[in-house]
Amino acid sequence: xxxxxxxxxxxxxxxxxxxxxxxxxxxxxxxxxxxxxxxxxxxxxxxxxxxxxxxxxxxxxxxxxxxxxxxxxxxxxxxxxxxxxxxxxxxxxxxxxxxxxxxxxxxxxxxxxxxxxxxxxxxxxxxxxxxxxxxxxxxxxxxxxxxxxxxxxxxxxxxxxxxxxxxxxxxxxxxxxxxxxxxxxxxxxxxxxxxxxxxxxxxxxxxxxxxxxxxxxxxxxxxxxxxxxxxxxxxxxxxxxxx
Amino acid sequence: xxxxxxxxxxxxxxxxxxxxxxxxxxxxxxxxxxxxxxxxxxxxxxxxxxxxxxxxxxxxxxxxxxxxxxxxxxxxxxxxxxxxxxxxxxxxxxxxxxxxxxxxxxxxxxxxxxxxxxxxxxxxxxxxxxxxxxxxxxxxxxxxxxxxxxxxxxxxxxxxxxxxxxxxxxxxxxxxxxxxxxxxxxxxxxxxxxxxxxxxxxxxxxxxxxxxxxxxxxxxxxxxxxxxxxxxxxxxxxxxxxx
Numbered sequence: 001x002x003x004x005x006x007x008x009x010x011x012x013x014x015x016x017x018x019x020x021x022x023x024x025x026x027x028x029x030x031x032x033x034x035x036x037x038x039x040x041x042x043x044x045x046x047x048x049x050x051x052x053x054x055x056x057x058x059x060x061x062x063x064x065x066x067x068x069x070x071x072x073x074x075x076x077x078x079x080x081x082x083x084x085x086x087x088x089x090x091x092x093x094x095x096x097x098x099x100x101x102x103x104x105x106x107x108x109x110x111x112x113x114x115x116x117x118x119x120x121x122x123x124x125x126x127x128x129x130x131x132x133x134x135x136x137x138x139x140x141x142x143x144x145x146x147x148x149x150x151x152x153x154x155x156x157x158x159x160x161x162x163x164x165x166x167x168x169x170x171x172x173x174x175x176x177x178x179x180x181x182x183x184x185x186x187x188x189x190x191x192x193x194x195x196x197x198x199x200x201x202x203x204x205x206x207x208x209x210x211x212x213x214x215x216x217x218x219x220x221x222x223x224x225x226x227x228x229x230x231x232x233x234x235x236x237x238x239x240x241x242x243x
Numbered sequence: 244x245x246x247x248x249x250x251x252x253x254x255x256x257x258x259x260x261x262x263x264x265x266x267x268x269x270x271x272x273x274x275x276x277x278x279x280x281x282x283x284x285x286x287x288x289x290x291x292x293x294x295x296x297x298x299x300x301x302x303x304x305x306x307x308x309x310x311x312x313x314x315x316x317x318x319x320x321x322x323x324x325x326x327x328x329x330x331x332x333x334x335x336x337x338x339x340x341x342x343x344x345x346x347x348x349x350x351x352x353x354x355x356x357x358x359x360x361x362x363x364x365x366x367x368x369x370x371x372x373x374x375x376x377x378x379x380x381x382x383x384x385x386x387x388x389x390x391x392x393x394x395x396x397x398x399x400x401x402x403x404x405x406x407x408x409x410x411x412x413x414x415x416x417x418x419x420x421x422x423x424x425x426x427x428x429x430x431x432x433x434x435x436x437x438x439x440x441x442x443x444x445x446x447x448x449x450x451x452x453x454x455x456x457x458x459x460x461x462x463x464x465x466x467x468x469x470x471x472x473x474x475x476x477x478x479x480x481x482x483x484x485x486x
């Protein structure tokens with residue numbers, strides 16, 4: 001049986017975007033009913049990236065997710081001496097020693113960007129529910145998971161100009177208004193519609209499709225998709241563009 | 244006596260800038276003569292940030308250094324079964340158990356920005372030399388330290404527009420040419436002198452001083468310092484500036 005490394009865990013902030021809402025994948029813990037980020041432990045022969053991929057595949061059904069480490073959470077008091085958590089997450093698995101869960105845990109934070117419609121949320125053995133929760137409706141989470149979420153959001157904001165965030169969160173075809181809403185949610189502020197459209201089109205990263213969005217009552221908006229080659233180049237320039 | 248956490252270490256890429264050169268603080272290991280990044284371990288009651296501060300204070304004499312976590316290095320083979328390293332870094336300290344050094348180590352990478360002239364490099368107990376090495380002269384380093392350095396540089400590039408990198412690496416007073424050289428070294432490309440000056444002055448983050456650089460033969464260049472308030476605001480805008 002596989003053994004996990006001592007005092008090391010990982011937590012994943014999985015972002016999805018649907019109906020103009022930024023959502024986060026959360027688990028409801030079995031006994032306490034408290035919500036938590038999906039997470040897991042690292043096998044003795046595994047890199048933390050592989051561990052995060054394994055955990056996310058179990059929770060979402062998806063492989064090869066866009067996944068980035070963003071911070072390590074190591075406050076000595078973040079998990080130590082927390083018997084409630086220890087009881088909650090203890091399971092039938094074999095851990096290196098009995099006191100394994102009583103150790104302080106250092107957690108590596110990852111954020112993941114997934115296409116909402118592709119995910120089939122699935123609870124783990126500690127939880128009875130795995131669900132998308134709108135960012136604005138997320139309350140108190142387990143341990144320091146609110147802090148982890150906050151830091152993931154800050155990272156997303158910083159990286160909006162040089163990571164393919166739109167590409168990973170939106171379906172293949174989308175409207176300019178959906179793209180703007182995504183940027184607004186991540187940046188936490190309203191953007192001027194005309195200004196946004198002018199700028200985003202000037203970047204030459206979108207392909208205007210000959211289709212309109214279905215199921216819209218009046219004046220159906222055009223659909224776009226990313227011109228991947230130009231998009232990648234623009235992201236690289238975003239990096240050094242100011243000089 | 245303090246005990247360290249198992250299989251967890253940290254490595255620091257300390258950048259300094261002097262004579263128009265980006266430099267990295269390195270240690271020469273006692274037995275092998277191989278160069279390595281300054282690093283250390285995490286005490287049982289310590290956050291990794293505190294551990295990194297402690298290590299850097301020992302190596303540089305400086306407190307409250309500008310220090311950022313940037314990546315965790317966790318390839319299962321990066322340090323395991325490496326008796327040479329194990330011998331090299333074993334010392335008189337008390338570790339939790341005899342096999343402590345034979346474990347696989349997961350290392351948290353930090354980069355630090357310091358003002359070159361303030362640092363008093365000091366070897367640790369595993370090394371006989373602690374020195375600034377020009378970025379372009381760095382050869383093969385211990386373990387995966389070249390990879391750690393490379394990733395730190397990439398991070399620095401990405402963060403040039405929204406972290407106070409110039410402020411932390413330059414002395415209080417500097418010339419525009421020194422500032423441009425710093426940007427050129429970090430970005431790894433030449434920048435047009437006039438263009439750079441026009442842009443950097445347009446950001447309104449510099450104060451033009453009534454002094455010129457001393458010890459320059461012809462046409463001594465003007466000295467500048469950062470207008471900290473404007474600089475901080477510009478960095479925040481750098482973050483969201485494109486929208």
